[in-house]
Amino acid sequence: MQTDQPEAAASIVVFESPVISRDCAEALQTLGFNVTTLALSEDNVMGLMSARPDYVLTINFNQYISEVCELLKIPYLAWVIDTPCYPIYDKAINHSHSFTFIYDAAVARRLRQSGVRQVYHLPVAANMxxxxxxxxxxxxxxxxxxxxxxxxxxxTEYRTSILPHLSVQTNERCSQLIDSLDQPEAFLNMADQLDENLIATIQRESGYPLAGDHYLPVAHKLAYxxxxxxxxxxxxxxxxxxxxxxxxxxxxxxxxxxxxxxxxxxxxxxxxxxxxxxxxxxxxxxxxxxxxxxxxxxxxxxxxxxxxxxxxxxxxxxxxxxxxxxxxxxxxxxxxxxxxxxxxxxxxxxxxxxxxxxxxxxxxHTFVQRMTDMLTTVQSELRGEPGAFSRWY
Incomplete structure (x- = not known):
């Protein structure tokens, strides 16, 4: 699949991450984009107001960059490669100029079911x-x-901040839930087993703030x-x-x-x-x-x-x-x-x-292919043509 070629080397800012941002930048250069890589800092995020690139890309979602790009009407592309990635549950993910690509289709699908439109499945890749x-x-x-x-x-947070403070009864219940995850796909139903009484008991005994987010119920946070x-x-x-x-x-x-x-x-x-x-x-x-x-x-x-x-x-x-x-x-x-x-x-x-x-x-499964899929989807959306949820689903 070939991405629609941008006019006269469209510009994209790639914010650096510890792992794959460099691979993404190289792939985008191969595709003909004018790429600028920047450290993720407040000054560089605010600098987007003067630089005005055609696109911005980050590894994992950043709600503050999403806010700035929404203000500037710049398409913001986020490639989520971690689980859990708590920032994706912020309401900023549903901004009209935010396009979020998630390596786990189940997470992307659940966000769509919650009303987030511009979220897609995109597996990770390799730089051959x-x-x-x-x-x-x-x-x-x-x-x-x-x-x-x-x-x-x-x-884990559970081991350091919750477990030492639990009663014997609550500890046994949590241990049973943890052990149940030995079964494949058990996590899919974990949140449904966490009733309000158990959540309240864990919060009361441990003092740990089990806060959710706009698109993340507290039960799902505890499941993680x-x-x-x-x-x-x-x-x-x-x-x-x-x-x-x-x-x-x-x-x-x-x-x-x-x-x-x-x-x-x-x-x-x-x-x-x-x-x-x-x-x-x-x-x-x-x-x-x-x-x-x-x-x-x-x-x-x-x-x-x-x-x-x-x-x-x-x-x-x-x-x-x-x-x-x-x-x-x-x-x-x-x-x-x-x-x-x-x-x-x-x-x-x-x-x-x-x-x-x-x-x-x-x-x-190369980075050039992934960047092609990503930009093709975004360009389709910008033309008013809904992009496919995934190439594989």
Whole structure:
């Protein structure tokens, strides 16, 4: 799909983010846009009033930039790649000049059902050119592990601010809800199980302000808090189980050190992570239980490096890739152990899947393709022609 070519190099300001803003800027330049990258600061946001670009792009939604762009009548494009991203529930997301693209179709669909019109599903992507440059660099230290997992372990608000203050009865109820998230898709119904009495009890006992937002009911906010706690526990339990059978290296923040034996340290996203993905026999992905259908950057990062990926299941995996051809999905921890054991003994199958996964990614999931889809949708809306919700749904 080709985007309508802007007249005489339309200008776009891309506000910097820690991960993919640089990839977006490069793709936009490839498409012929005049791109300016700026640090996200109050002065630079206010500077839009004098710069007056044709478009503004951020990674994740920023309600203040949305307000400024609405005032200036500049199309504001936000690509949401995190869950939860609380700013998307602000009423600013429904501004007439805001166009929000969310990697999780379930979240985008729910916002549409709440009355937000210009919200769409857009998966994340990979920068094959950037990874290709790393491919030709000498790898000074290839990983020495059968399995690698690159992810932070973030101590949750529930664990630090709510759990220590709960009564035994309330703690047991919350623990039951957290444990229920072991079942696939259980998070879809989590908010419905959080009645007003439970919410009020948690607020009273913990003193934690369970505030929602314009498009985020309090029950959904609490569901995210419980989901984050479940994912914190799940990551530790999965890695501890794998360590009993395999050599596994865990890369991320210091929180891991006290939880697992195989903690290696931090891995830089742009330099070290690609080498880990390229050199590991198996790369593990554990999508958080509170992510309903979307795929995190790790899926695309691993495949773009030609790494072999084993991941738990989400709906987008079957819409964007083919299980058993591009990557391999697991059902539960025992299934994961058996899958890892099998592919560690079948090198050729593992390498073939990794190569096919990289080929599928290069063909269908690049930043140029994503920016093309994004701008085509926005330009259609500006002409009064409603843009498609998603290419995949």
């Amino acid at each position: 050119e950037r990874i290709g440059q790393i491919d030709v660099q000498q790898q000074d230290s290839a990983p020495e592990y059968d399995i690698s997992f690159v992810a932070n372990l973030t101590r 808090l419980l989901g984050r706690e479940h994912s914190w526990q799940e990551r530790i339990e999965v890695i501890q189980s794998l360590e009993k059978h395999f050599s596994i290296g865990v890369y991320g923040n210091e929180e891991w050190r006290a939880q697992v034996n195989g903690y290696v340290g931090h891995a830089d996203h742009f330099t070290e992570m690609p080498r880990i993905f390229q050199g590991s026999k198996i790369n593990l992905n554990i999508i958080r239980s509170f992510v309903e259908s979307g795929l995190p950057m790790r899926v695309f990062d691993v495949l773009s490096c030609g790494g072999f990926l084993v991941t738990n299941d989400k709906e987008d995996l079957h819409r964007l890739f083919t299980d058993g051809k591009d990557l391999v999905t697991y059902r539960d921890t025992q299934d994961l152990i058996e899958i890892c054991a099998y592919y560690l003994e079948h090198d050729e199958e593992r390498r073939t899947i990794a190569q096919l996964g990289r080929s599928t990614l290069a063909q269908n």
